Amino acid sequence: MPRLLAALVLIAGITPAALAQSALRLYVFDCGELAFDDVSAFGLSNEETRVREMFVPCYLIEHPNGRLLWDAGLPIGIAGKGDRELEPGVTMRYAVSLPVQLAKIGIMPADVDRIAFSHMHFDHVGAANLFTESELLIQQAEYQAAFVARIEQFQPELYLGLVHNERRILNGDYDVFGDGKVTIVAAPGHTPGHQVLLLRLDNTGPLVLSGDLYHFRESRVLRRAPTFNTDAEATFRSMDEVEALIAREGATLWIEHDKALAETLRKAPEYYD
Numbered sequence: 001m002p003r004l005l006a007a008l009v010l011i012a013g014i015t016p017a018a019l020a021q022s023a024l025r026l027y028v029f030d031c032g033e034l035a036f037d038d039v040s041a042f043g044l045s046n047e048e049t050r051v052r053e054m055f056v057p058c059y060l061i062e063h064p065n066g067r068l069l070w071d072a073g074l075p076i077g078i079a080g081k082g083d084r085e086l087e088p089g090v091t092m093r094y095a096v097s098l099p100v101q102l103a104k105i106g107i108m109p110a111d112v113d114r115i116a117f118s119h120m121h122f123d124h125v126g127a128a129n130l131f132t133e134s135e136l137l138i139q140q141a142e143y144q145a146a147f148v149a150r151i152e153q154f155q156p157e158l159y160l161g162l163v164h165n166e167r168r169i170l171n172g173d174y175d176v177f178g179d180g181k182v183t184i185v186a187a188p189g190h191t192p193g194h195q196v197l198l199l200r201l202d203n204t205g206p207l208v209l210s211g212d213l214y215h216f217r218e219s220r221v222l223r224r225a226p227t228f229n230t231d232a233e234a235t236f237r238s239m240d241e242v243e244a245l246i247a248r249e250g251a252t253l254w255i256e257h258d259k260a261l262a263e264t265l266r267k268a269p270e271y272y273d
Helices: 003-012 016-021 098-104 140-149 217-222 232-249
Strands: 025-036 053-063 066-072 084-087 090-093 114-116 135-139 167-170 182-186 195-201 205-209 252-254
Touching: 025 098, 053 098, 135 140, 140 167, 182 232, 195 232, 205 232, 232 252
Parallel strands: 066 114, 114 135, 135 167, 205 252
Antiparallel strands: 025 053, 025 090, 053 066, 084 090, 182 195, 195 205
16 A cells, blocks of 8 residues: 555545445446337337436446456347347347446456346346356346246346255345445335345445346336336335435435437546446
8 A cells, every 4th residue: 555545544544444345336237228119118208208228237346355247238148249139119129238348347257256137038137147156136027937936037048047046035135245335225116026226435426236126217207117127016116215315324326228328438447436
């Protein structure tokens, strides 16, 4: 530690170990885009929003006690192959795959200690099968739906490589590293075990990553839920609970699919701390 910094730390009464323990970094990766001709399935009329494109993110959280991958983007098999039609009226594109982006900051999948997905839809687990050595953090209801019942809305081929992973089954909120800096917050409704992520970053401040609690800014303002959510009532309860959390924490909400927001964010190798 440089002498000046050491002196300032000593004056403040902070030990070097405590200073290192406080470090937390959030990396944002571009893991694709989705474009829609019609957004009515998201509970909004086409007149209520002009937005037709969604950003698809992946996030890496670096903590002194390990790394957490949050969400894993579109299927990596489409990366670098231009526009691909998912179904009539829906287009996918993905320029550079997540593993390639991670390698650019010196990280391999085996270096990631824990993985957690806001939920198991295809645009959030596209690189999941690469992380076979990571501990999987998943809500009980989502595990049951994805790995046991294998419900129709999920694509098991994208994540069944994790079937033998060490896993921690959750039944509610979970403090990932035990110090309150990274907390998984249960927010069911979009899927049976949907969850959001609360980060308490030293310089950026408290931040909530939305998963698919909301897809558009108008979803939040107008309080709308997609028609394909597994439980609409649970969705609205989760909205209320997460909004209360945001208010208590004074947190910023990042709607993960908000492309206009994404265009303002620093991408890896830059980071938020």
